[in-house]
Amino acid sequence: MPVGLNRQVVHTQRTERRWDNVRVAHRIGIDTNLLIAALTKPSGVSGHLLQAWRDGQIENVASEATVREAELVLGGGWLARMVGRERVEALLRDMRERFVWVEEPAPIDDLDLKDAGDLRMVEAAVAGGAELIVTTDREFLSKRGYGSVEFVTPSEAVKRLGLPAPDKGTPRGRLGGRIQTALRRRSRK
Secondary structure, rough: OOOOOOOOOOOOOOOEEEEEOEOOOEEEOOOHHHHHHHHHOOHHHHHHHHHHHHOOOEEEEEEEHHHHHHHHHHHHHHHHHOOHHHHHHHHHHHHHHHHHHEOOOOOOOOOOOOHHHHHHHHHHHHHOOOOOEEOOOHHHHHHHHEEEEEEOOOOHHHHOOOOOOOOOOOOHHHHHHHHHHHHHHHHHH
């Protein structure tokens, strides 16, 4: 297990939720595409959710496999060129230090997802007692959930978690659309 400062370890049973001695109301799984959206548009809904996690208002579950995927996707030079290496490294550092760590989540064999990384996210979320997995992946969202974990969009998550709505920013520009297109292409490979 990576070393972290504010991390809980979960061994498949639900633990009392605490973050720096403050009771936390919700535990979620954050898909990698949400992290990319938050970095590219911090004022958007994804950025708002990420900030709520960083502020300790919600907890994020992760496992070795989900962190490894995030490091591979976020650590690529293309994202650092777009948003700055410092922002990418700060997010990766926060991921290693501020999540609820799930050790060896049980494999899930009865959920059909094309992306193995998405399946690892579901395994971590189920084992870590998450209520939601927040994603923008259409295939993932089409399944709507697994067990007690629901798959929701960032906007749905903000409503469900009772977070205040983010300020309305500018509409998604060409760059945001290109990122989503590149991610869809990458997931098809």
